[in-house]
Amino acid sequence: xxxxxALGVLVGVAWLAAGLAxxxxxxxxxxxxxxxxxxSPKTPGRSDIDASLLGELKATFQFxxxxxxxxxxxxxRVGQMWSASLTSAGLVFEVTPRAVDGGTITVDxxxxxxxxxxxxxxxxxxxxxxxxxxGPTIPTGxxxxxxxxx
Amino acid sequence: xxxxxxxxRHLARCATCREDGAALGAALRALSVAPLSAVEQxxxxxxxxxxxxxxRAGWLPAVLPWLRGVARRRPxxxxxxxxxxxxxxxxxxxxxxxxxxxxSQAELxxxxxxxxxxxxxxxxxxxxxxxxxxxxxxxxMEPPAL
Numbered sequence: 536x537x538x539x540x541a542l543g544v545l546v547g548v549a550w551l552a553a554g555l556a557x558x559x560x561x562x563x564x565x566x567x568x569x570x571x572x573x574x575s576p577k578t579p580g581r582s583d584i585d586a587s588l589l590g591e592l593k594a595t596f597q598f599x600x601x602x603x604x605x606x607x608x609x610x611x612r613v614g615q616m617w618s619a620s621l622t623s624a625g626l627v628f629e630v631t632p633r634a635v636d637g638g639t640i641t642v643d644x645x646x647x648x649x650x651x652x653x654x655x656x657x658x659x660x661x662x663x664x665x666x667x668x669x670g671p672t673i674p675t676g677x678x679x680x681x682x683x684x685x
Numbered sequence: 686x687x688x689x690x691x692x693x694r695h696l697a698r699c700a701t702c703r704e705d706g707a708a709l710g711a712a713l714r715a716l717s718v719a720p721l722s723a724v725e726q727x728x729x730x731x732x733x734x735x736x737x738x739x740x741r742a743g744w745l746p747a748v749l750p751w752l753r754g755v756a757r758r759r760p761x762x763x764x765x766x767x768x769x770x771x772x773x774x775x776x777x778x779x780x781x782x783x784x785x786x787x788x789s790q791a792e793l794x795x796x797x798x799x800x801x802x803x804x805x806x807x808x809x810x811x812x813x814x815x816x817x818x819x820x821x822x823x824x825x826m827e828p829p830a831l
Contacts, residue, residue, distance in 0.1 A: 546765045550772055587790075591815035595822065639796070646825070654810060654825045657800040664793035665818075670811075670825035679822075 561612045564632040564640055567683045568619045570604040573669070574676025588665075588681065598676065621680070624673040625649065628680050638662045640684045646671065660684055795819035 571584055575598050582589050582601040592601055604623060611617040616631040629645040639659050646653045646668055653671055660666055662685040669679030696703050721729070756763040788796075799821065804810045807828040814821055 546761070546768060548768070550765070550768050587818060588820075591818050591820050594817070595813060595815050641800075648827075651805065652803070653805050653808065653827060654823065655803040656823055658821075659796075659798040659800065661788070661793040661796035663788070663790075664797055665790070665820060666794075666797050667820055667822040668825070669822065671827055672830075 561614065562635040563610050563612050564635060564642075564684050565608060565610040566617055566630050566632075567606060567608040568628055568630070569606040569681040570619075570621050570624070570628075571669075571679040571681060572602045572604050572673065572676050573598040573600070573679055574602070575599045592679070600676075601679075604678075621678065624671070624678045626653070626671060626673075626678065628668075628682075630682065630684075632684070633657070642684060644668060644682065646680070791818045794821065797821040799823070 569584070571592075573592070573596060580600045580602070584592075584601050584603050589601055592598070604621070607619045609617045609619075611630075611632060613632045613635055616629055618627055618629045620627050625648060627647045627650075629643075629647065631643040632640055633643060634641040638661055640662060641657065641659050643655070643657050645655045648671065654668065656668070658666055660682075663683065665681055665683045667679055667681050669677060671678050696706065797819075799812060802810050802812070802823060804825060805827070809826040811824040811826070812821065813824060
């Protein structure tokens with residue numbers, strides 16, 4: 536009778552350990568970064584970004600054209616860095632999630648030009664929320680990065 | 686083994702109990718039992734009707750004897766079930782009551798919190814918020830290239 540009992544205890548302990556381990560695993564965060572070129576060309580051009588984002592940018596800045604340079608996304612565990620190279624702009628965008636608390640992601644964001652940080656910030660964003668980091672000059676205007684994490 | 690079988694086997698072996706049983710039976714048969722009065726009969730019928738009308742007890746009292754039987758016959762199964770119950774009780778509160786409301790994009794954007802900003806020397810930083818979607822914008826103005 537002792538062996539089945541011991542086996543039962545082992546099964547229970549294994550179950551408990553598996554459950555707790557699954558729960559304690561570092562969460563994964565998926566980031567999406569859209570690079571946008573903001574400019575005011577002499578010949579008017581067509582903006583091709585999401586209409587609601589375009590409306591917000593037009594209400595804030597005086598650029599006449601907002602052009603998408605591309606969108607990249609990737610998933611990383613908390614503590615690991617994710618980076619996106621904005622090749623045409625000569626910039627690198629680095630994102631490191633520091634913590635996930637419920638629906639809030641604490642994240643370190645760096646924008647680098649030739650390896651030197653232009654701006655470094657720590658943000659807390661809601662999962663699905665968007666934040667913009669922009670301003671650096673590129674040959675055709677200014678660059679804006681729209682970052683979403685979830 | 687049923688109680689009746691156990692009792693019969695014991696009586697077959699034990700003369701004292703056989704004698705006691707016979708004496709008790711004789712004594713009970715000798716007693717005169719008065720018939721129930723109409724009031725007592727009515728009271729008993731009312732009690733039975735009340736018992737029948739009463740709501741049935743939950744499923745637990747019905748299941749408990751079966752669970753006790755399983756625990757006796759299959760201790761491994763009983764331990765595994767107990768462990769599963771403990772895991773469920775430990776983990777369930779971590780999931781219950783989590784926020785499930787769906788936020789609009791503007792509400793999500795409005796929850797952005799900027800803890801700190803560092804910029805390169807001679808670089809200015811503006812923090813803006815758009816009017817409708819509450820988008821936070823960190824706007825960097827670098828010094829002109831030499």
